[in-house]
Amino acid sequence: MPLISRLVEAIETATRLAATGGRPAVALERFFATRRPAVLPADQAGVFAIEMAAPHPVRVSVVILTLNGGEMLRVLFASLAAFNTWPDLEIIVVDHGSDDATAEVLRAASARFHIRHVKPGRNHSFSFSCNRAAQIARGEIVLFLNNDIELTEDIVPRIVAGVQATGGLVGIRLMHKQAGAKAQRPQIGVRFRWNLWLGRIAAYDATPGPRDGLRAARPCHMPVVTGAVLACDRAQFLKMGGFCENYLYAYEDVDLGLKAAARFDLPSVALNDVSALHLMGATRIKRANSARRRRWHRHSFRVLRSRYGYHIRRLAWIGLFGADERFHWGRRPAIAVLADRTDAAANRATQDLASEFAEFADLKTGGFRHRNLFGYDMILSRRPRFPLARAKNLSPMALAVAWIRDGDGDWRANAAAFDILLADEADLASRMTAHLGRPVVAIGERGVTEALRATVGDFLRNRLRFAVLAPEGQSTAAAAISAALRAAGHSARTPVLAGGRRPVSMRDDVVIWLAPPGKAKWPVDAIHVAAFDAVPGGGFPYDVRAGRPAGDVEAWLGSVMAEIGDCEARRMAGPQDLPLEDMQHLDDGALTPFWHDRHDPTTRLIETS
Numbered sequence: 001m002p003l004i005s006r007l008v009e010a011i012e013t014a015t016r017l018a019a020t021g022g023r024p025a026v027a028l029e030r031f032f033a034t035r036r037p038a039v040l041p042a043d044q045a046g047v048f049a050i051e052m053a054a055p056h057p058v059r060v061s062v063v064i065l066t067l068n069g070g071e072m073l074r075v076l077f078a079s080l081a082a083f084n085t086w087p088d089l090e091i092i093v094v095d096h097g098s099d100d101a102t103a104e105v106l107r108a109a110s111a112r113f114h115i116r117h118v119k120p121g122r123n124h125s126f127s128f129s130c131n132r133a134a135q136i137a138r139g140e141i142v143l144f145l146n147n148d149i150e151l152t153e154d155i156v157p158r159i160v161a162g163v164q165a166t167g168g169l170v171g172i173r174l175m176h177k178q179a180g181a182k183a184q185r186p187q188i189g190v191r192f193r194w195n196l197w198l199g200r201i202a203a204y205d206a207t208p209g210p211r212d213g214l215r216a217a218r219p220c221h222m223p224v225v226t227g228a229v230l231a232c233d234r235a236q237f238l239k240m241g242g243f244c245e246n247y248l249y250a251y252e253d254v255d256l257g258l259k260a261a262a263r264f265d266l267p268s269v270a271l272n273d274v275s276a277l278h279l280m281g282a283t284r285i286k287r288a289n290s291a292r293r294r295r296w297h298r299h300s301f302r303v304l305r306s307r308y309g310y311h312i313r314r315l316a317w318i319g320l321f322g323a324d325e326r327f328h329w330g331r332r333p334a335i336a337v338l339a340d341r342t343d344a345a346a347n348r349a350t351q352d353l354a355s356e357f358a359e360f361a362d363l364k365t366g367g368f369r370h371r372n373l374f375g376y377d378m379i380l381s382r383r384p385r386f387p388l389a390r391a392k393n394l395s396p397m398a399l400a401v402a403w404i405r406d407g408d409g410d411w412r413a414n415a416a417a418f419d420i421l422l423a424d425e426a427d428l429a430s431r432m433t434a435h436l437g438r439p440v441v442a443i444g445e446r447g448v449t450e451a452l453r454a455t456v457g458d459f460l461r462n463r464l465r466f467a468v469l470a471p472e473g474q475s476t477a478a479a480a481i482s483a484a485l486r487a488a489g490h491s492a493r494t495p496v497l498a499g500g501r502r503p504v505s506m507r508d509d510v511v512i513w514l515a516p517p518g519k520a521k522w523p524v525d526a527i528h529v530a531a532f533d534a535v536p537g538g539g540f541p542y543d544v545r546a547g548r549p550a551g552d553v554e555a556w557l558g559s560v561m562a563e564i565g566d567c568e569a570r571r572m573a574g575p576q577d578l579p580l581e582d583m584q585h586l587d588d589g590a591l592t593p594f595w596h597d598r599h600d601p602t603t604r605l606i607e608t609s
Contacts, residue, residue: 012372013393024197031375032334035360042213043332045325046221048269055160059088061139061234065129066093069147070101072279077109079151086156091115092133096123116588120595125602126227127243127252132595134237135583143231148279150177158274159231162219168267169232169260171225173216173275187278188215189222189270190254191329192316194397199506200305201313201525203254209330210359215272221326222270223319227253228278232260240264241577244307248602249293250300258308261326262574268326299605309525310571314509317397320377322357323457333377333399335361338370338386345405346382349448353380356449373398380452381418384409388417396505399456403448404432404440412436416482419491420459422451438486463490464568465507469497470514477514480553481531488561510564514549516540527567529560543567 020026066073073093091113095102106117118136120129134142141163143156155172162170174187191206205226208216215222230253240259243252260266304312319327335358339346346363353361358378364370366383373379374393379400381388388400402418404411406428412435415421421440423429429442443451466485470478475494482492495503497515504511504522511522512529517540522528530542531549544563549556586594 012374016374024195025193028375032331032359035334035362036210036331037354037360040210040359042215043211043328044214045322045328047214048219052158052161052165052219055157055164057088058141058160058164059090059139060086060141060143060156060160060231061134061137062089062091062143062145063130063133063137064091064093064145064147065096065126065133066098066102066147067096067123068098068100068102070098070105072147073102073105073109075150076145076147077105077113081109081112083151083154084156085154086160088139089113089156090137090139092118092137094118094120094124094129094133096129097121118591118595120592123606124595124600125245125248125606127245127247128598128600128602129595130252131242131245131580132598134234134242135580136586136591136594137234138584140234141231142234142237144227144229146228146278149229150277150279152277153274155229155274155276158271159229162269162271163231163233166267166269167233167236168269169225169230169257170269170271171222171231172229173270173272174226174228174278175275177277177279186216186272186275187226188212188220188272189268190224190226190257192223192312192319192327193329194313194316194395194506196395196397196506200523201309201316201506203251203304203312206330211332212330215270215328215330218273219269219271221328222268223315223327224254224257225268225270227256229276230256232266235582236264236266238580238582240579242580244303244575244577246303246601247300248296248605250297251304252300255304255307258311259574259577262311262572263576296605306524307575309523310509310527310568311574313506313525314572318460321399321456321460322453323460332357332359334359334375335378335380336364336373336376337361337380337382338364338366339382341365343382345448346403349380349403352447352449353452357453378456380448382408384411384414387414396507399459401452401456403443404428416486416493419465420455422448422455437483439489459489459491464509464564466490466492466510466512467504467508468492468494468512468514469503469517470494471497474514477531477549477553481512481549481557484554484557509568512546512560513542527564527571529564531560 016027093106093115095117106115109115130144141160143159159170185207187205188208189206190203192201192203195202244255257268315324315327318324320329320333335353337346337350350361350363371390372392376398379398380403382403388394400418401420401422402411402415404421404423406424415436422443423432423440424443426442426444429440432440441455468478468482478494482494485492497503508526510527510529512531514531527543528541529544529546531546533547534542534545544560544567546560
């Protein structure tokens, strides 16, 4: 990219961030807000079409953790007394060492509810104590409830009905308390999005997006439901191994939801037709100061990324393009169509995409100004000579699609930069497949929108994005491997491995190293292949040790792809946790020793932070 382009890009980026207080997510939202139509139809994907049946009677074990949360417990129990109609509740309060009025509050509440006050003697992690409480619970359904929740309606019957109808993890809509009032935008679950600034996929508390009109007020599937109010079948929770105990007050619910779906095919269901108030963050704030919470959060994010980083990145990308309704983003992809202003087919396609497939679609007609592709999730190019490498602010996660017309110039110079190739007719697609040495999909009578929907869905579900890295001056093998990968329908790029630069992008599903990485950093949420004679125990986390590609590259790649496929299946399934032992018949007098006999992996972090 010429120096002037780099300078303009840097100025535009600095201006954008300065206008939003250095917040990249806000800058992106402003970009969308200025382009999307004023009225958008609500998406129905993942929304329940039928009413759930009335629940049948079961005992519900409510698990509440607390540490000096006496006043919050007072509010919670008062609201429970005011609204709850479910007759068979067992409330297990795990007291992490309170020295406030917690005991008095629980004694008063015992006149109305069956309360088991458990005192393990010191602070434990959320996962550790929730798991122990679930083990000793005597109900068929376990409901984890933050102590900073305040009920505003009768939620337990609806939650029980949700668990019985779906068998999955069930949450509700949360209205965050703000100076004693409800927030205007509720939390409807947990979603994922990529953070380009930090180069990773992040989980966040989801408020209704521009197409969430139905999801915001009806039961629906979500990627994850928040642990502030979370219920599931107790036996199933124990079978799954409960919450992973390596976390410390962050991402426990995210991990559980991912595990439930990946290993047990259980949905996460948000009952957004019922709600409660949530004093957001009060529990964490009482447990630690801001510096300690940041250390805990960094630790927990590393745990999540090591367990589910690959899984999240793949499914989040799939969900944006509508290929997995559970990972719906609350918006559709933003699309830039690169074409001439006089191109009638491109103009029609831009309008059709904007109404049927995209959040919005813009026609980019050329010139220096139109090289700025900030904020677009897909690039649909009609220009064989436009090098995507010269585009400004183009996200590494953007999906690049070439749309080839009969009579176009030669696409060979830039075809390698595209993930998917389309052609207008079957005959043209066949000729271009032979010419370019990789699959070209015919649009035919389906039209561009339907062809994109089908082709993108297939690519995201069944193909991988590769980075094939070789040292400077040794690119022949990398080019041959990349060509073979593209011929099989995958996307492949060949950045140069040089010095301490980081050649791996957050878009890469698989990284094939033709030489040791040296000082280069690598993401844990990619599959790493050593395509050289790697020494075991060298400190680099290779998933596949393939050896040097000698002789027939396609034969070598065939065996390597089998190993990559096995590794990808394991990554998508996630780690397998041991089941929890059922201890519901344990006498209450033995509860404190029961807590102490189990190892809490986060003890050192809690005590030394």
